[in-house]
Amino acid sequence: TGDQDAMGCQQSSVQPGSVSVELTSHPGQGLVLHSHVDRFDFAGKKRAVQWLVLGPQNKSVRVIFRDNYVVLIQRKDGDEVAFDIGMGKYEAGNHVPVFYNHGGGNQKFIFHENGLIGTFENRYMGFVLGTNGAGAPHHQGLILVPYYDKNRRLVFKRTDAWPMTGLPNVRAPKKFLAAACTLGQGCLQRKGGHASLQTLHFAQGTEGGVEVHFEANGNLRVAGDDMRGFDCDGAKTTPGTRVQLWHCLGSEKHQRWRHDEETGYLRPWDSNGSVVIGVDGQGGLVLVDSSREDSNAVRFKFLNESPASGTSSPNPNQASVGNEFIPLELQSHSHQALVLHSHVDHVHFQGKNRAVQWLGLGPESKSVRVIFRDGFMVLEEKADGENVSLDIGNAKYEEENHVPVFYNHGGGNQKFIFHENGLIGTFENRYM
DSSP states (O other): OHHHHHTTEEEOOOOTTOEEEEEOSSTTEEEEEOSOOEEEEETTEEEEEBOEEEEEGGGOOOEEEETTEEEESEEETTBOEEEOOGGGOOSTTOBOOEEEOOOOGGGBEEEOTTSOEEESTTGGGOEEEEOOOTTOOGGGSSEEEETTOTTTBOOEEEOSOOOOSSOOOOSOOEEEEEEEETTEEEEEEEESOOSSOEEEEEEESSTTOOOEEEOTTSOEEETTOSSEEEEEGGGOOSTTOBEEEEEOOSOOGGGOEEEOTTTOOEEETTOOSSEEEEEOTTSBEEEEETTSTTOOBOEEEETTSOTTSOOOOOOTTSOOSTTOOEEEOOOSSTTEEEEEOSOOEEEEETTEEEEEBOEEEEEGGGOOOEEEETTEEEEEEEETTEEEEEOOGGGOOSTTOOOOEEEOOOOGGGBEEEOTTSOEEESTTTTO
16 A cells, blocks of 8 residues: 555565465454564664554555465565564564564464464464454554464455365264273263363263264364364373363364274374273373273264164265265366376385386276375275375475375375365475
8 A cells, every 4th residue: 555655665576376365353454564663683684673453454464375474565675574473482462573584483374274373383382363453552463362362363364276284174073972991881071271271081971971073184172162172282192191172273183083983993193003092090081002901992983873883884975084985086177087097117115016007187988086085095996906096206295296106005195185175285295
């Protein structure tokens, strides 16, 4: 706007890979540059420290989220400027001015699926961008607040087509209750704690039990509580680790779970072994080794299953997680599909020569069936009797690297994210 130009700001271009974000939590308002400007000596130069406050939408600055940095289109003194957590202090109420984009960790943020923008470093503390409202002093217009502070947190939306960095909820969550452990039939209860943290306990019977929702991205939440989720204390996934309710924004691995329908166990997302949710001597939820007879591992079931129904078989028409499948179909190329090429290579892997196959575009009548399961793109067809999946060649996350079909070994270079807009992105190095 004219006011911003008068402050010495110049327009800069939007770079590829950027996404514009717009404030939605405060209708008719936006983030506006305050007239007050401070100066701070940094890297041998006196640089401007600017402040954002709530103001009329028609005077708002254009904000870009790029490579985890929240930058302004307007420049100051020729420098690109970005949101900056004051002095790198991750605490409630700390100011977030606009400063020279030096690329430090205190300028890195995460754009969460629910529109909150949280800190990248120290993200386990759960701080997001917030405000003390219209009319607040210049240094209180944009601040850090706990993500559960619904009165002060800011919510944004993307105004460009851009894939999310988290996992979408592709369907309504399943509902769970604790079914049984060696202590008998029971339910889950939450106790004590404070606004962020609550403890979970297993209790016999069903009195006072909470309903737990298993979301499609692997989060476990208590019904009606959008703030907290099941969390491995200290981000550890070893036996003895407490399982608690802690602030959960949906993208951390130690807050995501898998359900084994055959055993009923819930195990941490990255655990392929016997570590599952169980009960300690006081009834609290902890991670236990289910291979031990005295583990007190808890078995979970769906609320809509009768006790005699057993486990449900995978439904290929249902979008889900765990042992169920999501069949995928190409939409961007009319009358075409992914087809296996006749050329086959072989590579020695884990003591065996294994086929390396290749996919290309071809007629729909010859397409392979691709299944999205637990983050892996698995082909219905097998190679040499083994499950195969899409594989990022030599785990190189670079443009135009090949993605063949290879033995499904479960490595990170075979994990993908199915975005809400139909794009399929890499899971590891997804911020690229």
